Amino acid sequence: MPILSELLQPLPRARLPDGDSALSVAAIHYDSRQVTPGSLFVAIAGFKVDGASFVPDAVSRGAVAVVAETEVPLPDGVALVTVPDAREALAWLSAAFYGHPSRNLRVIGITGTDGKTTTSYLAGSVLQAGGLKYGRLGTVDVEVAGRTEVNLSRQTTPEAPEIQALLREMVDAGCTHAVIESTSHGLALHRLTGIEYDVAVLTNITTDHLDFHGTQEEYVAAKRRLFELLDAPTTKPAQRYAVLNADDPISPVFVRHFGAPAVTYGLREPADLRAEAVRLSADGSQFRLEATKAPSGKPLSPGRGVEVREGVEVHSHLPAEFNVYNCLAAAGVGLAEGIDLEPIARGLGSLKGVPGRMERIDEGQPFTVVVDYAHTGDSVAKALRVLRPLTEGRLIIVFGCAGERDRSRRTGVGGAAAELADYVVLTSEDPRTEDPDAIIEEIAGVLRAKGRVEGVDFERHEDRRQAIIAAFRKARAGDTVLLAGKGHEQSMIYGAEKRPWDDRQVAREELARITAKPR
Numbered sequence: 001m002p003i004l005s006e007l008l009q010p011l012p013r014a015r016l017p018d019g020d021s022a023l024s025v026a027a028i029h030y031d032s033r034q035v036t037p038g039s040l041f042v043a044i045a046g047f048k049v050d051g052a053s054f055v056p057d058a059v060s061r062g063a064v065a066v067v068a069e070t071e072v073p074l075p076d077g078v079a080l081v082t083v084p085d086a087r088e089a090l091a092w093l094s095a096a097f098y099g100h101p102s103r104n105l106r107v108i109g110i111t112g113t114d115g116k117t118t119t120s121y122l123a124g125s126v127l128q129a130g131g132l133k134y135g136r137l138g139t140v141d142v143e144v145a146g147r148t149e150v151n152l153s154r155q156t157t158p159e160a161p162e163i164q165a166l167l168r169e170m171v172d173a174g175c176t177h178a179v180i181e182s183t184s185h186g187l188a189l190h191r192l193t194g195i196e197y198d199v200a201v202l203t204n205i206t207t208d209h210l211d212f213h214g215t216q217e218e219y220v221a222a223k224r225r226l227f228e229l230l231d232a233p234t235t236k237p238a239q240r241y242a243v244l245n246a247d248d249p250i251s252p253v254f255v256r257h258f259g260a261p262a263v264t265y266g267l268r269e270p271a272d273l274r275a276e277a278v279r280l281s282a283d284g285s286q287f288r289l290e291a292t293k294a295p296s297g298k299p300l301s302p303g304r305g306v307e308v309r310e311g312v313e314v315h316s317h318l319p320a321e322f323n324v325y326n327c328l329a330a331a332g333v334g335l336a337e338g339i340d341l342e343p344i345a346r347g348l349g350s351l352k353g354v355p356g357r358m359e360r361i362d363e364g365q366p367f368t369v370v371v372d373y374a375h376t377g378d379s380v381a382k383a384l385r386v387l388r389p390l391t392e393g394r395l396i397i398v399f400g401c402a403g404e405r406d407r408s409r410r411t412g413v414g415g416a417a418a419e420l421a422d423y424v425v426l427t428s429e430d431p432r433t434e435d436p437d438a439i440i441e442e443i444a445g446v447l448r449a450k451g452r453v454e455g456v457d458f459e460r461h462e463d464r465r466q467a468i469i470a471a472f473r474k475a476r477a478g479d480t481v482l483l484a485g486k487g488h489e490q491s492m493i494y495g496a497e498k499r500p501w502d503d504r505q506v507a508r509e510e511l512a513r514i515t516a517k518p519r
């Protein structure tokens with residue numbers, strides 16, 4: 001079992017009273033209900049409650065040491081470690097507890113507003129096609145060497161002990177690479193602190209999550225942190241890379257914040273990796289992937305040496321131009337890892353889809369049903385624009401907006417639906433402690449302001465199943481119904497309660513009812 005004083009080594013500012021340094025630690029917990037005898041309890045301040053108030057509970061369950069930001073009274077025999085930042089301490093202690101697994105992996109972090117999950121899947125596919133064994137963790141699920149577990153936590157980035165345990169599992173399973181969806185929340189809350197990153201990928205940055213980060217500047221700063229980590233001390237000798245979207249105006253700003261070489265990708269601006277002759281269709285896209293190679297044949301020495309361009313044809317199952325960007329980002333990861341263009345193209349082409357992302361539900365009904373996770377104005381607009389040319393009839397959208405999340409989404413998503421859909425069914429999406437009808441009324445106000453009329457252009461059903469039924473009743477042959485916002489999610493949050501929910505399953509059930517009866 002690890003010794004407390006050894007675990008504290010990465011935390012020079014931690015203070016441990018004399019005499020307790022030989023204490024061994026059986027487990028690390030931040031939730032007092034999980035504490036088992038011999039554990040180290042880290043009292044982290046939550047958004048609602050101060051973690052220190054759970055110390056007595058942790059001690060009664062057998063905690064032998066407590067890490068806190070303030071002096072807390074403890075019985076004899078329980079060690080107190082005080083630290084300036086308990087979250088940061090939790091991350092470093094977890095990394096040390098699991099033997100710093102990220103030092104034995106090439107760690108690829110993917111950040112950005114949209115496309116992180118999709119790009120993580122694509123990157124995994126590319127690594128696999130390159131003959132590399134990888135683990136991946138993100139919003140939808142966790143994959144360790146080919147075994148997948150659904151992520152039920154509703155948190156894209158789990159807390160540091162879970163992440164470090166997963167990285168350890170990856171190392172033990174023989175993985176050489178880890179792909180981590182690295183959200184700005186996760187970065188800002190030190191969930192990813194203590195991880196040695198090798199490749200940092202940016203998809204794009206638009207305005208979202210301002211409920212948490214306050215301002216656009218802070219949001220950008222939180223995303224940038226992943227790139228700053230490329231300059232952090234490392235025990236690994238191999239070259240680190242940034243993979244940046246050349247078409248996103250934020251990229252030049254990012255480049256100034258780290259020293260690692262950047263692999264750039266894009267469709268419009270000059271870039272190391274480009275998609276040429278892009279052909280989009282209902283069931284995917286085709287393009288020529290062109291990459292700059294240095295004379296050595298090794299990819300990447302951006303801006304240096306004689307440039308040779310090589311190309312390969314890519315057939316992706318993922319529809320929409322934004323997925324071409326995601327493919328390019330994943331190809332950037334492949335180049336950074338020294339994978340040739342042929343296997344990169346094969347990897348990109350082998351991904352059939354990402355659960356809950358533009359996922360078609362087909363029970364033999366005469367119209368198209370698509371479940372998509374888009375829940376921001378930007379991504380809903382993109383989803384509707386993708387579906388429009390693929391739809392002969394009308395485009396019907398079912399959506400709501402989450403409670404206790406960025407309120408500007410209600411204007412954004414409402415505005416996108418008002419402008420780009422033919423018919424709208426308003427419903428709930430995780431109201432949390434907010435009044436679901438009040439959220440719906442707020443979105444209805446956005447629709448009315450855009451000239452849409454209730455009863456003609458839109459209707460509302462607080463109950464999401466009823467909303468889905470209403471949309472299916474409305475749909476005729478050739479129409480498309482987009483169920484937006486929930487994607488792969490397995491629950492709906494009312495108050496503090498998580499009720500089981502799956503858009504795809506409900507859609508299948510209701511479609512089966514329709515197709516069973518003559519319409």
Ligand SMILES: Nc1ncnc2c1ncn2[C@@H]1O[C@H](COP(=O)(O)OP(=O)(O)OP(=O)(O)O)[C@@H](O)[C@H]1O
Nearest residue numbers: 113114115116117118139322325357373374379383
């Ligand atoms: N590169 C992109 N640019 C813009 N929109 C995208 C991009 N990729 C995906 N999207 C849209 O965003 C939705 C979410 O995609 P994905 O799950 O890959 O993103 P994410 O960044 O992981 O999202 P989250 O922050 O919710 O975890 C997709 O269903 C699609 O509508």
Ligand SMILES: [Mg+2]
Nearest residue numbers: 116117139156
């Ligand atoms: Mg995600």
